[in-house]
Amino acid sequence: MKILPLIAVLCWTSMAQAETPAQMLAVYESEAARQMPGFQASGQRGGAFFTKQFKVSEKMPACTACHTENPGKPGSHVVTGKAIQPLAPAANVERLTDHTKVEKWFRRNCKEVVGRECAPAEKADFIAYLTGGR
């Protein structure tokens, strides 16, 4: 029965880490710091990553192919034309509030655009860029 409080705490933390963009940033930043001691997220690096032409995918050479160069503006899927709501939480309050969703899209889009999964440091930088923090 001792395990119950532990489960409760685990559930609480996994939910808590998904509440706000600032917490999302903190989660990825600490994950990156475990691999690279002293790591600090950089919005500038995140911005460079966002506009970088990876050219792995012909139709989606960069994040900007669908999301436009301004994460505060809506984009559209380059293949299907479906509207994509802005990435920046300042323009779209639903962004960066669900850790599972964030992970899912990092996984899918990094493989598609970057050609591999993204590192925690890249994710932290990217979120710093989107939130205008650090």
Add this chain to the structure above:
Amino acid sequence: MKALTILLAILGLSGTAQADRMPSANTYLPAYKSECGSCHVAYPPSLLSAQDWRTVMSSLDKHYGDNASLDEKTRQAIESFLADQSGSRRTVSGTRGNELPRITTSTWFVRKHHEVPRADWHHAKVKTPANCSACHTRAAEGSYREREIVMPNGGRWEDD
């Protein structure tokens, strides 16, 4: 006899009007809406046959030029939902060779859209016939009624 003719005519008319009415997206499996409705509209399941949906769902890593892989549990749940809600012969697609089935090449789709001018298909707002919501303003809700259509130039759709 006259009354019967009128009754039949009314029934026939309402039958036509019903043709564009499909189940609301509220009836879709939530995982189908969230997983398959992000990059494109979650298409009405009745627009492909069960066999065609199974073909689509068995090759998500090569999904019309995109990698749309899902975890196996979610994939299976969505496939069952789609097969269960799949369409009758009215909407079975016309597939060629090893290509994935496309709703937009089905005889039903082509017949329904044959009066759409070429320029509209190529309009910047449309990009592809798969972009239902470019004209069907309530496609995301699963509704494709004629009066909800707004053409790329902003005009109403006039069927003649």
